[in-house]
Amino acid sequence: MFYIKRNADGDIVTLSKEATSESSEQVSADDPQVLAFLANEPGAKANFLASDLAFVRVVEDLMEVLLDKGVISFTDLPRAAQNKVMQRKSLRAKNNINLIGEDGGII
Template identity: 55%
Template sequence: MYIKRDDDGRIELVSRDETPKCREYLSVDSPELLAFLIEDEKGRGQAPFQASDLAFVRVLEDVIELLMDKGVISFTDLPEPAQQKVMERQSLRRRLNGLQLVSGSDEEGGVI
């Protein structure tokens, strides 16, 4: 995602594409970007914590995938609700990566 910052360095505008106003690139799982996207008038104090939680979810996805790739756990070892959530996240990730391939961005550069 491309962003524009205000005079204090805070994100004030976000775009999927680079524009004359939005030139700085941030990864879609950037805690700063996530905090901006989930921020609202009532939850300003919680936005950084929620953004951290969302970024940590990505770490857990990577750990689960690594454990399955190494044969430490099997997909079927996970409870049914966890299997459904893993499949949903994998599907969303594939769609997101497919869209990014079209736009030329490289989100996977910082993955564990």
């Protein structure tokens, strides 16, 4: 949940995790107006993109663990997902990119 302040047109102008004297209206984090407000903040698109890219790495690592442990089989994935996984593996191999952190663990 977030607390917001609106302008005269009803647009969100302030967003806060805690209620303040100016931001007292409560809205859910997935409210379309909240998402639009966040997307229009300076640097927000770059932050979301960076977050998405970092999260993709987490998902790739998670898939590798599940596959290695036999929890899921590659063929359990839909064909489109299989193709995307193979494309990512190919790109990483061509560009010599691995997902191992400085401590030797999975990122």
